[in-house]
Amino acid sequence: MAKNFCIVNLVDGKIQNPKAIKTLIESLKDGKWQIEISPIDKRSSQVNRYYWLIMTRYVQPGLYDAGWREIKSKEDAHEFVAKMFLKVKIRNEITDDVTEMVRSTTSLSKEEFNVYLEEIWQWSSQYLGVVIPAPNEQFTLYE
Helix, strand or coil: CCCCCCCCCEECCEECCHHHHHHHHHCCCCCCCCCCCCCCCCCCHHHHHHHHHHHHHHHHHHHHHCCCCCCCCHHHHHHHHHHHHCEEEEECCCCCCEEEEECCHHHCCHHHHHHHHHHHHHHHHHHHCCCCCCCCCCCCCCC
């Protein structure tokens, strides 16, 4: 039986409820246990599966057909679109130098990830001529 536990607050890098965590771990019965620590405000595994499905079924083939022959996998497609839509400029506060970074999709909140998906849908339709169904739409994949 899985047990969920929420670490609510981190202040100055210190967990505010370490005794509760220790109590939880001590309460586990003998056996093997997997402990997963993940942010709560992240996308669900269902949304994650949807994302990788659209990379596999729509974006990668669309990019390949549009002439991007080096885009051969869902991971390549993911990197390609992340570079387009998740690029941010960061500034060194000491030297004032500016550089660009690509944000990881795992760092996005649910709202930011939804905006990212909408950008992919719109871009894919306009640039690749590929209409990607929204997660709540029923669709059939033809092999």
